Amino acid sequence: MYRNPLKKTIEYVKGCGPERAKTLQAELGIFRYEDLLNHFPFRYVDRSKYYSIREIRSTAAEIQLKGQIVSIQDINQGKVKRTVAKFQDGTGTLELTWFKITKWQREKLQNDIFKEIVVYGKLKEFNGNYSIVHPEIETIEDAKQAPQGLFPVYSSTEKLQKKGISNRIIQKMVTAIFDEHIKIEENIPQNLIQHFKLMSREQAYKTIHFPPNLDDLKQAENRLKFEEFFFLNMSMLSQKIQNKAKNKSNPFQLIGDYFNTFYNHHLPFELTGAQKRVIKEIRLDLKHPAQMNRLLQGDVGSGKTMVALLSMLIALDNGFQAALIAPTEILAQQHYNSIVEMLGEMNVEVALLTGSVTKKKREPILENLLSGKLHIIIGTHALLEDTVQFHNLGLSIIDEQHRFGVAQRAKFWRKAKLPPHILVMTATPIPRTLSMTMYGDLDVSIIDELPQGRKPIKTLSKTDAHRLQLFDFMKKEIEKGRQVYVVYPLIEESEKLDLKDLMDGFESVTRHFPLPQYAVGIVHGKQKAKDKEFEMQRFKRGETQILVATTVIEVGVNVPNASVMIIENSERFGLSQLHQLRGRVGRGAEQSYCILMVGGKLNPISQRRIEAMCETNDGFQLAEIDLELRGPGDMMGTQQSGVLDFKIADITKDKKILQAARTCVEHILKHDPNLMLPEHLNMRNFFIDNFKEKVGWSQIS
Template identity: 65%
Template sequence: MADFLKTPIEYLKGVGPERAKTLQSELGIFRYEDLLNHFPFRYVDRSKYYKINQMIDSSAEVQIIGKISNIQEIGQARGKRLVAKLEDETGQMELVWFKYTKWLKETIEKSVGVPMVIYGKPSEFNGRFNIVHPEMETVENHQSVPVGLYPVYSSTELMQKKGISNRVMQKLQMQLLSEIQLMEETLSESIINQYKFLPRKKTFQAIHFPQNPEDLKKAESRLKFEEFFFLQLGLLIKKLSHKSKFRSHEFTSVGNQFNTFYENHLPFELTGAQKRVIKEIRSDLGKPVQMNRLLQGDVGSGKTMVALLSMLIATDNGYQSALMAPTEILAQQHYNSIKEYLADMDVEVALLTGSTRIKERRIIFEKLNSGELKILIGTHALLEDNVVFNNLGLTIIDEQHRFGVAQRAKFWKKNNLPPHILVMTATPIPRTLAMSLYGDLDVSVIDELPSGRKPIQTVHRKDTHRLAVFKFIKDEIAKGRQVYVVYPLIEGSEKLDYKDLMDGYESISRSFPLPDYAVSIVHGKMKPVDKEYEMQRFIKGETQILVATTVIEVGVNVPNASVMVIESAERFGLSQLHQLRGRVGRGAEQSYCILMTADGLNETAHKRIQTMCNTNDGFEIAEVDMQLRGPGDMMGTQQSGDLNFKLANLAKDQKVLTAARHSAEELLNADVQLNLPENAPIRNHFLKYHQDKIAWSRIG
């Protein structure tokens, strides 16, 4: 059967070479299995028909049986439209096509006087009802489809032009299903019985031609489970393979440097979450297998301290550590924090970025090569070939999604044994998305903020409230506080955004004049040295207001800054808004985030603003963000390439994903090689898609 489903689509009755070319170019259907997995995107209840005199101006779509007459082309050029009359025994209404081809016009003309089933959304215009761009087919064709829910498949203009209508797609699916005598199972009998899944062939019959909503739900349930299950199985096998293949340094002890710092120099009490995460990392480092762990922590949760304590464990065991950040600002921030924490310790730390001078680089390279330098912090500059470690034992990568896999892998080649890897992100990732994107990693989460931090108060203000906002800013500055004012910088409109930024800077400079107020400005067009100069003025308290673009999204730590004003907040995504808000609230004083928007907001923008005002929980915000944007847009195409599900939805099908992950874990715990006869269907199906990626012999 597997070979049968790989048959080229042109050999299916009703297709042929010409239609095959169109199906290939428009829908990516090359083989029988591609057609079988081309699912309807919606269904019509074929049991209900309406009369024309029953029409109401509503959002519901209806199904009408009637005859077409009086076809006319009305208007000129772009305003041209095709209008036909539809009538039944109760009355008349219009069918309208604003975009139509010669082929469509000819098809409609051939339908005159023939009983037709018309489907679409009715609307009222000038006292008469019409349906714009209706779907239509003869009653004879319509009734030849098995009674139940009527499948509607995605289509394109070229497909319509070539005569591949929705009815043709239905016929092709029926033909294919009739030719399939036996369909091989992909799941074990125990899993099928556990979840009461339909057999595989019945599943495909029910997804394409469901007899009722219950059958459709059963089919969707199995197919969604399979999509999640085989993804999770692949990630878990990859994880097992990694642990069996990649050896690393075994950090056998927690020694003097860690204990001295922890007992005498720790600047604050660790949260319970930080302690838990450090234990998880310590456990990994104590094994001769490469650690491959993701550390998630909301803004201000204390990831840098966890990173430092991990690096001190490496130091105690005679190894060097590297911490790589995506920007100079963030690398500088990590360096400043860690340098300050270790001020009374005998552990040498250095910073290497693109701006590091040649003389300083030479000193760093010498100390790194000799082993004298224990901790190196930097940007992509750490990946350069001339950066040679004496014995690199631990690599920490911050905001890891900004680095490619190839870049991260370069660290592995800087040692005989690959170093332990800890990747960190301050971007909260929904549990379901983390499970699917990073299911091959061990995941730690810091889900507590340090004690003493007051929740940031977030409010929404419109342009009409600007004078009141300025007064509030002045009141905060009078208390000795500092303020960020951030403008959007969106790719593709830099000139417009730059103008917004400069106009805003001039407006604030007029409203907050010298000598009472000093204003800094930071944006991407500035030279790094100028940007750093302005940032340092703000950090030192020499300026009270920092006007900036999103360059300050990560890596700026000014505990005295208590107000974050985000201009044109409707132009930011939820993740960015949350990251920007995290620049304040880092001290003991009450902090505020003011979201400035225009008066009119669309539904999505309103939901984002409302979410920000309702919660400070980054993981809750991430869940809403995924529902609004989808996982692909959240993580970018490179990150979400494996998540192009046909039916499954990470935002809506969390229970299905959890069940699939649990089943995959149970399966591998009981039969890691999938050698048991009952698991043969799973192994066979899995190998079809992963045989070039998995080396089973590594897993034992």
């Protein structure tokens, strides 16, 4: 039986003990040896050089001194209390200051008085006097035993400091683990280590904590990053293999009348090459008795709804029902309208079920769904209710998956005898690196081209000084028969400032575009649903030329005649949201424009967002920029943050390492899906030891 010595509890490390172990567990989540080894330094300092007080010039540097403490006193100045020790080294004097000194620190100071010690910290200067606030102090003997080269600095907390667990203590505990001469088993096949010239795992851990130089540190980081990406992908791709083996579903082997009639007689436009490729990928998946789990990514206006409809028609051809669930009523209504319009006179029963559907209208929908008379149902979370039962659900399409929890999606799947095939759609282009880590257990299809005849939207940035020019431009576009959106940020519906901005903006627009020559509509989240719908339909019919709105129109409005999108205070929007809003125009054959109105001086991140919007219409390119600006956690929200909880790897900076690790895992699992080859034994043991609960390998011993 494989036993990992790094699973020993932390209290057995020399210099730790039960009390310190409890604090490390509570503050840093360090329970075992391996947790401490994976608590990597966040920076390194050069502790090889000693300064004399006489040499001190810089006030920003961290310095190291040898000398003696000659006095200690407590100083109270009103509410500010501090402890000050006078430190001398024969060339001068400086102060060591503590604003919050712990009992153990005070005792240690008193014991060290007049002894030769080493002091380390950041230098401060005030009125020509130097001091070091909260310095690190150790004896000459301890300093001699410290590792040579770059000195590790670990993240800490106030409670750790109070309990006497300083940076030096953590460093000593890490050293103690290595002094036990525990063999750190290799967990990556030797052929990969040789191919990529990777440092051994044991050497990488020693080097990451105590690097002799920057070159070795870089090698250690690369090794540990590769390992982290490698086993993340191993976990996700193994899960994918297991799902395909375990999750049976109904094979859709027919392409029949529903699909062919629509494709040959009702298709409103020629499919793009990307749409054809994606439909082919979906058809191949649906032929098999294994459940399809596919992520469909597409930019704004790329035609994901068309792909969804064709997929649903394949389900109908095979005698099954299809469902599409969207996160909001507006988006569900938009999908419903689009699909009903595209199907035209075809004999396909489609219904919409949302929270606002009355009981009187709901009952026949539920009856027809259960009897099988209803072919396609589109809705919101209302579809997840227990009262919603299907005759034979075969395909579930989930729009914007990240807005639905795992438990909610599982509820959807249990509405069929065999799990339905799953197609997940997202209108937010996801960078390749992020999709590999976020959705690595799904097959991915990408629609990466827009329908023919669409002209690229021209995006410009303007300030309030250009307001009159902007109004003139709007009038010229309206004279051509076009329509205009003016969008205001409404971060929180309750924010009075935002609502005031919207109403002030509406009044300003109506002054410059008065009745009866112009008609201006307004839409915001505080309106009743029927009032919102009334205004949106007026705009869609062309009865209003300008729609002043909040971001409620980010999704759910498709007006090909609208050619101008003006976004007020655009610096307050995220890049993804700006791109989504821009996608409301450019849906017809005419030239469209997006005007980003900015106010005041922009911070560097806002400036980069605005520049990126003006530079490109490519959602995938913008997603890459967004990833670099915001980081993966902020970009995807808290729902999936655990997936991205890397200790050292960074998907924004380490794309090449991620891709290499992914390719290696794909190759290994293709040829040895159960990791049974002798050369994969250590890798298999490590994987089961650390990931079996996540992947469901608990039956493997």
